Amino acid sequence: MDALVHAGLFLPLLAGIALLIWPSLGRTFAVAAAGVTFLLAAWLFAGLQGEGAGYASQTLLLEPIQMYYALSLDGVGLMLWLAVSLTTLLALYVAQVPTRMLGWALLMETGLLGIFAAADLVLFYVFFEATLIPALLMLGLYGGRERLKAAYTFALFTLVGSLPMLAAVFAVRYLGGAPSFLHADLAANPVSGAAATWVFLGFLVAFAVKTPLFPLHAWLPSFHAENHPSGLADAMGTLYKVGLFAFFKWAIPLAPEGFAQFQGLLLLLAAFGAIYAAWLAFAARDWKRLLAYGGVSHMGLGALGLFSGHAEGVTGALFLLAASMVYTGGLFLVVGRIAERTETLEIGPVRGIAKSAPALSVLTMFLVMAMIGLPGLSGFPGEFMALLGAWKASPWLTFVAFTAVIAAAAYALTAYQALFQESPNRTVPDLTPREWVFGVAVVASTLLVGLYPKMFTELIHPVSEALAKLLGGGA
Secondary structure, eight states: OHHHHHHHHHHHHHHHHHHHHOGGGHHHHHHHHHHHHHHHHHHHHHTOOSTTOOEEEEEEEEGGGTEEEEEEEOHHHHHHHHHHHHHHHHHHHHOOOOHHHHHHHHHHHHHHHHHHHBOBHHHHHHHHHHTHHHHHHHHHHHOOTTHHHHHHHHHHHHHHHHHHHHHHHHHHHHHHTOSSSBHHHHHHSOOOTHHHHHHHHHHHHHHHHTTTOTTTTTHHHHHHHHSOTTSHHHHHHHHTOOHHHHIIIIIHHHOHHHHHHHHHHHHHHHHHHHHHHHHHHHHOSBHHHHHHHHHHHHHHHHHHHHHTOOHHHHHHHHHHHHHHHHHHHHHHHHHHHHHHHHSOOBSSSSOOTTTTOHHHHHHHHHHHHHHTTOTTSTHHHHHHHHHHHHHHHOHHHHHHHHHHHHHHHHHHHHHHIIIIISSOOOOOOOOOHHHHHHHHHHHHHHHHHHHOTHHHHHHHHHHHHHHHHHTTSOO
């Protein structure tokens, strides 16, 4: 089975390189590669048996520094593999983009899968940074008029985080005395004292950018607004919000004393970021900025749960991360299909298209309901558990953050009503056969996860409890 992990990790890379060299291979080849990757992830997930189960392998790569090519996938990693591979498959299937852009998306998929599988800190850093390259190229090559400015902003924020993180990568091993960069060795030898504060701070800056956590979220709105209107790059960018996972797996366990120094501040920033981003989403004038700020708000709720240090909050944060990848990525892709029909992403000029496109209207409403956390859909379990864990740490901050859930209904439904339900001023085509397949797939996955969250939470909760125990039960 371990061979399937390696195949699932590198198949998108090989397929992406092939598409960049021979774009005549076309969409069918790209979708086939993404489809096989998803089937491999599903097969691995279905093969998990019981608590603590998973897949692991390691090979010494650089002996002088004891760096390993080490992969480890438990329930958390495979849940995120499923979310990444499904969203990538749907994006490649439905988005209308140049063929080489499909190749860059596949390269980015390998980087994302590697982030969630790496069990060596240097290897994790390589995947973490390598994923930036296709994200920047998709923006720089295929984005809008202000794409270079958006790319520079994205690169600058990433660079600001990458350099302190690189220092933390080496400091956490040599200051802690671990024999290698393997996760198990580092976790058994965490840094302590004043060094823990600085090591955690090094990780904090990089992972806050990729959560994104207020105030290091400022790159995200222009990143989405200037990306290709199809939504493909936006969906892949949604998958790149890996900061919560990185805090969970690396920063907190390797420097728990450092996390304790910043825990109160992080809870405050998460709660404020959730409501602040929701307010900005309400004021957004185009769909991409609305979804971008909505994503920041949701990750603020997830961060609040994770930083609470309680098992329920950690489980909710990781569940919300995976669920939001699918429904937010799906919304970006739907918005891309709407933009192709209406030739605008602005909220307001085009109204009342539900009359001519009822199926498109229903699909969009369904994903909006998932985003605002309607019970029975995939957005609800993660939000609920994250807030439950956060309540145990700080009832007042949780109350403040909860207003972001109410605000989400306000900004999402207001924008939806303007586009679909008011007096029509435009007639647009309804769903095509290809879009019907996409719609059925995203609706089915959102319903399945929302109605039967236990298949994921029972795999997440044991590792969440282990982290909570390490932190002494929470704040």
